[in-house]
Amino acid sequence: MTASPATARSVEVLQPGYGATVQDLGRPGHAALGVSPSGAADRDSLRLANRLVGNHESAAGIEAPLGGLTLRFDHHATVALTGAPCPARVGRRQVDMYAPVRLAPGDELRVATPAEGLRLYIAVRGGLRTPATLGSRSTDTIAGLGPARLAAGDVLPVGTSTTGWPAADLAPRPRLPAEPRLRILPGPRDDWFTAAALTALTSQPYTVTTDSDRVGMRLDGPALERLHHRELPSEATVAGALQVPPSGRPILFLADHPVTGGYPVIAVVHEADLPLAAQARPGQTLRFSHRA
CATH class of the missing domain: 2.40.100.10 (Cyclophilin-like)
Incomplete structure (x- = not known):
């Protein structure tokens, strides 16, 4: 999952957390081949993360169960974190959930474990451009399709396709229910x-x-x-x-x-x-x- 030398922008995985994967909105329409749609488990959170950075809702991002990952950016980047509320820092600076976060080249985003909820979503402006399988970049853990679970040292290429900047820079959401x-x-x-x-x-x-x-x-x-x-x-x-x-x-x-x-x-x-x-x-x- 390493970017080619020609890749202009990328994200390096320093710590992969607890089974983080690349996910988009999935690959529907292949049930006849024995392939489920897969995609983000919490699609609302991935869609919102993408909107906050000006991506198409279907852009690929990271799904991180229980957080715990560290990412390094080699470019000026904008990211958004949604889903399970996780404490996150860039250097000594605490960053917020549900809002765009600007990063400079060399910045490391460190995400801790959420106190509630399970799955964190991270969108990067431009979307992740890992190879697509059957029209999707999603990792399907049962069929073995898409990229492997993230591992330390993986370098994820970042694309350039965006929809312009969103009208809002904050999208607060209610707390997750204790008993859904x-x-x-x-x-x-x-x-x-x-x-x-x-x-x-x-x-x-x-x-x-x-x-x-x-x-x-x-x-x-x-x-x-x-x-x-x-x-x-x-x-x-x-x-x-x-x-x-x-x-x-x-x-x-x-x-x-x-x-x-x-x-x-x-x-x-x-x-x-x-x-x-x-x-x-x-x-x-x-x-x-x-x-x-």
């Missing part, structure tokens, strides 16, 4: 479950387990009882699907979900609520409610 509430639409296999299963799903909290990543979140809570115990042929799945394995504890599919699954899906989380789901960290509780 995710709206669901029952189905397509809710008829495989007892009526009590859907009631349990929407009336009691579930805890995000440590067995969670960009593919999905395994949840701990009330087991969802099935009416039918026969095998289900593999069928299409989408981000937000709540697939229920034999344990009865649901798995919430996220950005890198498989395109097919063999367990029944009791419900699907509203697409607009997936950014909230993407910010839920292990040990946190969340609730489901019927879509309004």
Whole structure:
């Protein structure tokens, strides 16, 4: 992932944090090839970061779960940090979230670990120009597409495509909820479950387990009882699907979900609520409610 000598502007990864990746808005339209859309898990945060630096919303940036990374810039750059609120510094200067940050050549941006939320997004004016696969620069961790997870020493080329400067230089957002509430639409296999299963799903909290990543979140809570115990042929799945394995504890599919699954899906989380789901960290509780 090293830039060529001709690359005029780049970002060097000094510390990669805890599994940071390059992400854009994904590669939709390839499910027939067995490729999920992938892309940023919290798309709202990536879009906002790009708007704050004058990029196209689809420009590639960095998704950093739990922060912890350090980047060095070789050019006058403008960056924006959104998503999980992380303390960040350039030298001795503290920098703010949700606002453009100007950097000089040689500056190092150091990001700490967030006190709440999970995924931080960093946009660089001009966008990251890592090689594209199937029209996207996103890292798909389940299919192995796109660039590898960031590692110390990686040099990321920066592009020049922008949309002009935004009208606002600050975009404050409310704090992330301590207990996210995710709206669901029952189905397509809710008829495989007892009526009590859907009631349990929407009336009691579930805890995000440590067995969670960009593919999905395994949840701990009330087991969802099935009416039918026969095998289900593999069928299409989408981000937000709540697939229920034999344990009865649901798995919430996220950005890198498989395109097919063999367990029944009791419900699907509203697409607009997936950014909230993407910010839920292990040990946190969340609730489901019927879509309004």
